[in-house]
Amino acid sequence: MKRIFLLFTFLLSFAQMRADEGMWLMMLVKRLNGKDLQKQGLRLTAEEIYSVNNSSLKDAIVQFNGGCTAEVVSKEGLLFTNHHCGYDAIAALSTPEKNYLKDGFFAMNNKEELPAKNLYVRFLVRxxxxxxxxxxxxxxxxxxxxxxxxxxxxxxxxxxxxxxxGKYTVVVRDFFSGNEFYYFVYQDYKDVRLVGTPTESIGKYGGDTDNWEWPRHTGDFSVFRIYGDANGNPAEYSLNNVPLKPKYHLPVSMKGVKPGDFTMIMGYPGRTNRYLTSYGINQLVTKDYIGWVDASKSAMDVMKKYMDKDTQIRLDYASQYASVANYWKNRAGTIESVNKNGTVADKQKVEAKFQEWANLAENKATYGNVLSEIEAYYKLIADRNLERNYATQFQRNAKYAVLPYRIGAALKSYIEQNEAGKAAMKARLLAGVEASYDGFHPVVEKDMLQTLLSLYKNKVPFDYQLPVMKYSNPAELANQADASIFSTKESLLKFIENPSLAILENDPLYKFSGIMVAEAMMFGDKYVKADDQFAKNTRLYFDGLRKSMPEKEFYPDANSTMRVTFGKVDRLPIRKDRQYYGVKDNFYTDMKGMVAKYKKGDAEFDLPQRLLDLYKKKDFGPYKDKKGYMPVNFLSDNDITGGNSGSPILNGNGELIGLAFDGNSEALSGDIVFEKQWQKTINLDVRFLLWVMDKYHGAGYLLNEMTIRK
Incomplete structure (x- = not known):
């Protein structure tokens, strides 16, 4: 701990820095070379940001269900995260009769809070x-x-x-392309309950149209609470559990923001590849992402066809559709951004400097051929990767393609047991079936299987197709699903009561699924040596980059470990092709713009009458800005990526001023290059969040357990 403290002291004591690029590990701040964050507006000491022995900011930040971030905002374990992060849990708790996803929900006391299935949060210990x-x-x-x-x-x-x-979960990760290693000690809490979510027309306002776009007017938040046992330890769900007393919770600021204000975001960014070569980027935008976008759009079309007809199907596929749609637009936007921003050419300039250094006599033997071998690798795997992207979307979205293999292995083991073995295994097997078929609709899955298999056959070069997919008839395979034991949960449960190895092994979906997995593994084996050499060259390239550019500050790529990024409230240039609804200073949006976008009955831009009435009366309470408007979203120049969704954006005092929830379309190439001029974070203003909780949903009592600074 002393070493960490000294590093932060160095950071905060010496410096001249412009806060922007970089997602920094706490222990790597020494590489910032003492940038002067205090001059930028930070008012915290090292111990207040990160401490092992004392409470600190990091104790209020959690990884939310493995893919998002959330923050503790009260002494009673209250959590804020994004609406789209809680989407799956909210949909799972909803029914056509009690549609919390559509209508919103707020518990009026602890007893009304709803236990969320299969949801956990993870605290970093050290x-x-x-x-x-x-x-x-x-x-x-x-x-x-x-x-x-x-x-x-x-x-x-x-x-x-x-x-x-077993008290803690320990994860070891490599950094800087395998040149460095760090371990992380976590504590997981599994009793997490839904406290509240705004109506979907607020929480997902703008839908796919506004996703990744600015200006935004989205109330993207949901509220949960962490529970533990009487001693504050993690525990499975129980009525005897009590709200967690956290080591630290974030105070909330209602002061508001203005351009130039210091900002800091802490969270769990998912993955970036900022040191990818020009050859790798070219592969992404000409092959990999082309397949991803194409297959994702086909999967979305299948889901939407049935979601529009049936409320239950809409609830059951809501989370899957939202996830696919999010990445579909991201990948399509990345292709456009890379081409428009000249990303490949910029990378080639860096590589030219590297090669000049690598050609020096003392470096040539180790580094001289690294880039040429990387280029050759991408030529070798170009169509292999295209196949993998179509196949991946097929396997992720067509449940009939993978469920038979996954469940079939357990079924085979079950069949081979004696009676005692079957009895011991049965409860576990049944639970697995229940989970796998939760929200499963055969009509959707048959269509998904046929559509995505047809797409694969039409778009993947013939010589690179897996044989089982190459020679399967999509319509025939989809029709055979009706006779499969995997057709429905009921048919599978019936089979478990009277299992037969012969029936299992002759099942059409089981045979297809098993052969597909086996062939994919064999297909991958063909490239093992090339992949291994590529991994080595990637390590050498990064090692050489650091040695050839000693003046540059290198930060590690994101990999779902806690990071901190520094920045400021910032503007985007006004674009002639955009409407700003009266906002002249392009760093924020307000309710005026939200209401101006309103389209009655529209799936993306409808608004509830209660919100319209409150706006008409200008009933903003204490949450309006000092200039009189009701803020909704604002921009900062913090460096974030997927996984940061739900992250707290903090002011220089460590107070919550909003929730990060999106990036902007001008810089969708941000995972592979930081576009300094364009890259922004779109944040939900915490004042709008509190207004929705209090004024719209009538849950103002929750503010009493929070530390609110006016």
Missing amino acids: MDDVTARINGKLNPQMSADERKAVIDAEYKAIQKENSEN
């Missing part, structure tokens, strides 16, 4: 650097398999040393 330990056991002469064996052994040892007999 982290440490094990680079020297692991690299000390590696050498350049090792084969890829030997290197992996050493690393895996060290990972297991480090996990065992720090888990305290």
